[in-house]
Amino acid sequence: MPQLTVEELKERIVNKLKTDKGIDILDAQNKDIYYVIASIVNEEIMPHWLETQKKYKEKNCKQVYYLSMEFLVGRLLESNLLNCGMLEHSNQALIELGLNTEQIYAVEHDAGLGNGGLGRLAACFLDSLASLHYPGHGFGIRYRYGLFEQRIIHGNQIELPDYWLNDHYAWETRKEEEAICIHFHGDVHMFKKNDGTLEFKYENTDKVMAIPYDIPVVGYKNDVINTLRLWSAEPVFQEGNHLTEESHYYHVLDHQHSIEQISGFLYPDDSSHDGKVLRLKQQYFLVSSSIQNIIKNFKQNHQMSLKRLPEKVVIQINDTHPSLAIPELMRILMDQEHFSWDDAWEVTTKVIAYTNHTIMSEALEKWPKGMLKHLLPRIYMIIDEINERFCKGIWFDHQELREKIPEMAIIADDQVHMARLAIVGSFSVNGVARIHTDILKKKEMNLFYSLYPERFNNKTNGITHRRWLLQVNPKLAGLITDIIGPQWIQRPKQLISLLKYTKDSSFLEKFDQVKRKNKQLLADFIHDRTGILVDDQSIFDVQIKRLHEYKRQLLNVFHIIYLYNELKENPNLDMIPRTFIFGAKAAPSYHLAKEVIKLINKVASIVNYDQDIQGKLKVIFLENYNVSLAERIIPAADISEQISTASKEASGTGNMKMMMNGALTVGTLDGANIEIKDLVGDPNIFIFGLTADEVLHYYHHGGYNATDIYNTDDRVRRILDQLNHGEFGSHEIEFKDIYYNILSHNDPYFVLKDFEPYIETHELVEQAYRDKLTWLNMSVTNIAYSGKFSSDRTIQEYVTDIWKIKPV
Numbered sequence: 001m002p003q004l005t006v007e008e009l010k011e012r013i014v015n016k017l018k019t020d021k022g023i024d025i026l027d028a029q030n031k032d033i034y035y036v037i038a039s040i041v042n043e044e045i046m047p048h049w050l051e052t053q054k055k056y057k058e059k060n061c062k063q064v065y066y067l068s069m070e071f072l073v074g075r076l077l078e079s080n081l082l083n084c085g086m087l088e089h090s091n092q093a094l095i096e097l098g099l100n101t102e103q104i105y106a107v108e109h110d111a112g113l114g115n116g117g118l119g120r121l122a123a124c125f126l127d128s129l130a131s132l133h134y135p136g137h138g139f140g141i142r143y144r145y146g147l148f149e150q151r152i153i154h155g156n157q158i159e160l161p162d163y164w165l166n167d168h169y170a171w172e173t174r175k176e177e178e179a180i181c182i183h184f185h186g187d188v189h190m191f192k193k194n195d196g197t198l199e200f201k202y203e204n205t206d207k208v209m210a211i212p213y214d215i216p217v218v219g220y221k222n223d224v225i226n227t228l229r230l231w232s233a234e235p236v237f238q239e240g241n242h243l244t245e246e247s248h249y250y251h252v253l254d255h256q257h258s259i260e261q262i263s264g265f266l267y268p269d270d271s272s273h274d275g276k277v278l279r280l281k282q283q284y285f286l287v288s289s290s291i292q293n294i295i296k297n298f299k300q301n302h303q304m305s306l307k308r309l310p311e312k313v314v315i316q317i318n319d320t321h322p323s324l325a326i327p328e329l330m331r332i333l334m335d336q337e338h339f340s341w342d343d344a345w346e347v348t349t350k351v352i353a354y355t356n357h358t359i360m361s362e363a364l365e366k367w368p369k370g371m372l373k374h375l376l377p378r379i380y381m382i383i384d385e386i387n388e389r390f391c392k393g394i395w396f397d398h399q400e401l402r403e404k405i406p407e408m409a410i411i412a413d414d415q416v417h418m419a420r421l422a423i424v425g426s427f428s429v430n431g432v433a434r435i436h437t438d439i440l441k442k443k444e445m446n447l448f449y450s451l452y453p454e455r456f457n458n459k460t461n462g463i464t465h466r467r468w469l470l471q472v473n474p475k476l477a478g479l480i481t482d483i484i485g486p487q488w489i490q491r492p493k494q495l496i497s498l499l500k501y502t503k504d505s506s507f508l509e510k511f512d513q514v515k516r517k518n519k520q521l522l523a524d525f526i527h528d529r530t531g532i533l534v535d536d537q538s539i540f541d542v543q544i545k546r547l548h549e550y551k552r553q554l555l556n557v558f559h560i561i562y563l564y565n566e567l568k569e570n571p572n573l574d575m576i577p578r579t580f581i582f583g584a585k586a587a588p589s590y591h592l593a594k595e596v597i598k599l600i601n602k603v604a605s606i607v608n609y610d611q612d613i614q615g616k617l618k619v620i621f622l623e624n625y626n627v628s629l630a631e632r633i634i635p636a637a638d639i640s641e642q643i644s645t646a647s648k649e650a651s652g653t654g655n656m657k658m659m660m661n662g663a664l665t666v667g668t669l670d671g672a673n674i675e676i677k678d679l680v681g682d683p684n685i686f687i688f689g690l691t692a693d694e695v696l697h698y699y700h701h702g703g704y705n706a707t708d709i710y711n712t713d714d715r716v717r718r719i720l721d722q723l724n725h726g727e728f729g730s731h732e733i734e735f736k737d738i739y740y741n742i743l744s745h746n747d748p749y750f751v752l753k754d755f756e757p758y759i760e761t762h763e764l765v766e767q768a769y770r771d772k773l774t775w776l777n778m779s780v781t782n783i784a785y786s787g788k789f790s791s792d793r794t795i796q797e798y799v800t801d802i803w804k805i806k807p808v
């Protein structure tokens with residue numbers, strides 16, 4: 001893109017305000033300025049968007065489609081400016097116009113169309129695809145309400161609807177002419193044609209229109225603009241639908257409302273299954289509109305038989321949520337394109353690839369057979385047939401697995417097992433970190449692995465270093481570029497050159513100043529939001545992620561209570577002050593998770609105001625954790641808490657974001673923590689606790705007794721008793737649930753078991769922090785090795801091993 005100069009930008013902003021809005025720059029509000037800049041960026045983007053689409057068509061190239069129920073995009077103005085190469089000039093122009101850049105970017109409402117890691121991964125992947133010149137697009141749902149907005153009132157989480165479309169969304173374009181019709185319910189009729197083949201007709205279906213809204217995905221300074229297409233559900237416009245009676249009128253409104261519900265809101269359940277028909281409708285809505293669209297594109301772009309679809313199309317499904325793509329593609333190929341079963345199956349299983357994100361049994365999707373059959377009769381028939389053929393295949397060709405059929409069947413116990421469908425119907429199954437893929441192969445999916453070893457592969461997650469370093473931490477990015485040059489921006493592995501400077505005291509001093517400055521900025525923000533003053537010389541100890549038992553925020557809280565108890569006994573204890581920072585949303589129906597949020601806030605309200613401890617501890621819970629909040633916190637983190645019960649966190653990506661910004665990890669040997677440790681080495685990370693093998697061994701063979709620890713460890717007993725006696729509550733019974741969950745359910749996530757090693761590890765953290773140069777050295781070493789965790793590397797692996805697409 002041609003660079004607009006600062007002067008040109010200023011002129012355009014001023015003129016546009018006048019001509020588009022009739023506002024003089026002197027009277028303009030931040031909102032006016034925001035929309036004007038977004039519109040200038042859009043004007044720059046649009047021609048290249050068209051150009052990119054044309055090029056893909058001309059070159060006849062293979063394209064990848066990433067199907068995901070979630071895209072956690074966050075804000076786009078700053079990252080679009082960055083990727084268009086306009087950010088510096090735009091910042092300068094705004095400053096020269098006397099405006100506050102930060103306030104202007106903050107006008108944009110986060111697009112919070114995701115719960116957490118899985119949705120953010122999808123957004124990072126789109127950024128990397130475009131930045132690496134790959135033809136790859138996202139398909140998702142345009143929820144009218146994103147993930148709920150969290151407020152903390154008297155320590156409790158309160159959920160408010162997130163109506164992110166209240167103001168016009170600057171980045172979307174409605175494409176009404178590309179609407180697609182989706183069918184639910186109805187009857188399926190089977191006819192025998194003259195040639196003896198079967199034909200299927202559907203009648204009395206409920207029709208819903210899927211209207212696409214396109215969002216440009218801007219590659220980094222390369223003029224590539226890909227598309228994120230989000231579908232919105234609307235009623236089919238029916239002519240001659242005369243409204244004669246009042247009751248009819250209400251019926252029509254009701255009908256319209258129930259259809260709009262399909263893209264009404266994002267389910268807030270993170271990694272736990274919610275058996276709602278509406279959720280199933282959403283999944284089929286996404287899948288059917290996307291697959292129909294993909295077939296239409298193929299026919300428009302290529303003059304070849306659909307049998308050759310796998311040469312031009314690959315579809316990656318993000319977890320099992322879009323796994324109905326498999327029967328949907330079968331349906332279209334057979335019922336509309338008149339393929340035989342075998343031909344349709346051949347094509348489908350060469351086009352679809354599946355990413356697994358979790359082994360937690362409560363998160364493995366299953367749908368009641370009757371529900372699926374009623375909502376999607378033809379799709380159910382196809383799944384049934386896939387299942388029959390699959391089970392027969394095992395019976396006859398894999399006699400060693402005969403007795404395992406009940407554990408492998410796609411339809412079993414009146415349930416449709418979506419992960420099994422996804423494995424059987426795809427050519428690739430990948431996990432998201434080495435340990436996760438190993439557990440899939442050796443344990444969770446071992447039977448399928450023995451059947452299809454060639455399908456299983458690992459793709460360790462990544463994050464876009466453009467957003468998570470270059471954009472959110474410009475001071476650090478600038479310092480890195482000053483010392484090793486700018487090559488790392490294109491090739492993040494070049495960050496490894498920083499290793500040469502880990503002992504360079506003048507560089508380390510500069511690095512320290514950057515971190516200090518980032519901490520001051522966060523301290524100001526915290527003061528602004530909470531009224532609490534935090535010491536920017538203290539250790540910023542950060543745990544930001546969804547609230548879940550397996551992520552063990554509770555272990556972190558126990559550590560805080562332990563320190564508080566120590567300080568109460570000995571207020572003159574020589575310790576480095578700590579600021580514990582939390583951000584976390586709990587699923588609205590997840591009682592224990594909400595109790596933990598309340599506990600964090602209660603502990604905060606006691607610790608933060610206790611004069612005895614001389615300000616040595618501060619506990620900050622920042623409400624409404626989302627992408628924008630993550631962007632503020634991460635550059636200021638000293639410690640990154642990644643303390644999941646080993647084997648439970650498939651990969652994690654928060655760990656990568658913080659590592660890349662120089663935080664040191666306190667973590668278990670879980671997910672990608674293991675790969676971080678392998679790179680930086682034991683001296684540069686704080687690892688503690690049970691291993692995955694140990695955890696799995698206890699689950700299968702017993703041998704762990706939480707009460708023993710309660711009885712023998714005074715520190716643990718004291719904390720649990722404090723909870724049981726309501727010392728942190730406003731009344732007696734507060735937090736008893738947490739107490740009982742640990743002691744009567746035998747501490748299912750091993751909080752007590754890992755307590756002692758966790759406390760000891762934090763003592764090592766403190767020792768390390770006292771030696772400034774060593775700490776800075778460790779910190780820079782982490783940044784140096786973080787290049788591997790750029791999603792550019794992840795995408796390149798998907799391309800080479802799974803997608804086989806070429807850069808354009």
Ligand SMILES: *Cc1c(COP(=O)(O)O)cnc(C)c1O
Nearest residue numbers: 116117545626627630652653654
């Ligand atoms: C990165 C990110 C996550 C994932 O964090 P984990 O620590 O890997 O669970 C969740 N939410 C937001 C807003 C993120 O940016």
